[in-house]
Amino acid sequence: MILSIESSCDDSSIAITEIATKKLLFHRKISQEREHAKYGGVVPELASRLHAVDLPKLLEEAKPYLNDLKAVAVTNAPGLSVTLLEGVAMAQALSIAKGLPLIPIHHLKAHIYSLFIEKEVIFPMVVLLISGGHTMVLDVKGYDDITIIASTMDDSFGESFDKVAKMMGLGYPGGPIVEQLAKKGDPEKFPMPIPLQHSSKIAFSYSGIKNAVRLLVEANQPLDEQTQADIAASFQKAAIAHLLQKSKKIFSHLRPKDFAIVGGASANMAVREAFSHLCTQFDCRLHLADLSYCADNAAMVGRCAIDAYHLKHFTDPLTIEVTPRTENFF
Template sequence: MRVLGIESSCDETGLALYDTQGGLLGEVLFSQIDIHAPYGGVVPELASRDHVRRLPLLLRELQQQTGVERPDAIAVTAGPGLMGALLVGVSFARALGFAWGVPVLPVHHLEGHLLAPLLEGEAPFPAVALLVSGGHTLLMEVRGLGDYTLLGETLDDAAGEAFDKAAKMMGLAYPGGPILAQWAERGDPTAFALPRPLLDRPGLDFSFSGLKTAFRYALDKVRPASDQQLADLAASFQAAVVETLAEKCRRALGQTGHRRLIVAGGVGANKALRSRLADLASGARNREPIALHYPRLSHCTDNGAMIALVGGLRLAGGLVPAPDFPVRARWPMESLETR
């Protein structure tokens, strides 16, 4: 069965064609970074309008790439995300479904990230999953398709959001998170004493607003800062975020007893985080090695392939919803139907 995946939850327009027997057949993606860069962040109205322009063009490109004019089903991100952007993608999917006479399935955006490692042929369940991106930071226990339990989440900023805001304070271009990480490679992570939020108390929740404030005060103290001071500050900030994420993962693995860790979302591509988690996975205190599961780097950020994959899995599991499914800016993963 061939499933067309459509992703338009924020500032990337992605389409992909996934075959439940043959795997990923093709994918196309357009990033709106240049559109939103002058504003220093995503402008929802501009994002929605560009999705309207790009979706038909990307569909034609995907059809030419794969040679498949009509899929057997359509999977589309129905939440969470920017409401206007979601409505554009769902409306496009429903129009295609009506024209082609094929079913349209709603997909949870975070479930797409969570299951993206399956595009590499892995089936890492049961597991703990760290979903860490510009809009979300949470820990989930994963027992199977749709069978998720929230273990902890951010109480304020997401980790990726904190990276971007810290980068903006430094005067770096948008999106600043990856650029800050590049600066951090040249810096000393011990140069500035920045806090590790919530590590001094039990639990698996995150908080990054206090760290962001401490970063701003540290930056103000060294202005006008040299390039080396900026690199040191970036490295210290990154080290605080990475240590917080890694420690919460260690606690979640200990609490659940699972020996597999899924890391998904854009921040999952961060080199320092991957190195720290690799140390955690192979640590001497572990009773046995912890298996780390990542999607390929191009699937860490938003894409249509992960949406097509989830649609195919849910179809194969007989989980076909009513055609009048809602579009939701907020959508708890625990409410998903379990196979």
């Protein structure tokens, strides 16, 4: 069994995964959304203090499995440095105290493995990773063979939803709020610019759409509920159209047989529907993580750690480092 720990942002999570069968034996998560909502976003120092309280609670629940562990895995990059440190400190203590190998896990690689919880991996695969911190397309051929095809030049897909929600005073986290509000709106009401529409560059950019929303919000004060819904719907349509336009170019070039969407924002049902149509158009199989595993969680860390364990990707618990900003998957 592998005990896995996730603390890269505002979710404290611990899981126990059986190595041989890949079965998820234990998985618990404590979200900090309510505590951060009053500030309109994640406050790193507050998140760190909450991890220091919540992770030991989760470890206590996992106590019946501790004597049967073969390794400990922990997210150590990328993320908020002060929150990563909380998970790494616990992993170091467990590794040293019980004499277990320590497996460092890249957070974005773990999101890819959210597709394979209690399943065998499917590679090669092209993966769209969309979250509050990242927007990128990856060519994944294996655990140690991942190439970044495209990434964002500024804001991420998920971040743009949070910022749009904040502009309209809708609360945090903004993604689910904007998505639900968009269902009540007219996506044709406010035409939005599609970023890089006439550029051959394979990249993403959400600063332009975000600015368009800002101008709309300023021009339509005071905002009534229907106007908010129309702005949300128009924004979401443009945001997804941008993903589709650049992804279509990638599909035309690579012709993938298997394509996946992962990350917190992959829970957006409009995104899922739009890419289902795109994959049908290109005769490509679409893979999606279960909705319960889209956001940060230790189950995906544990599944990723199984492959790392077989590859013997261990690190010294005394020298493991956290890396807040990295897009290097190795």
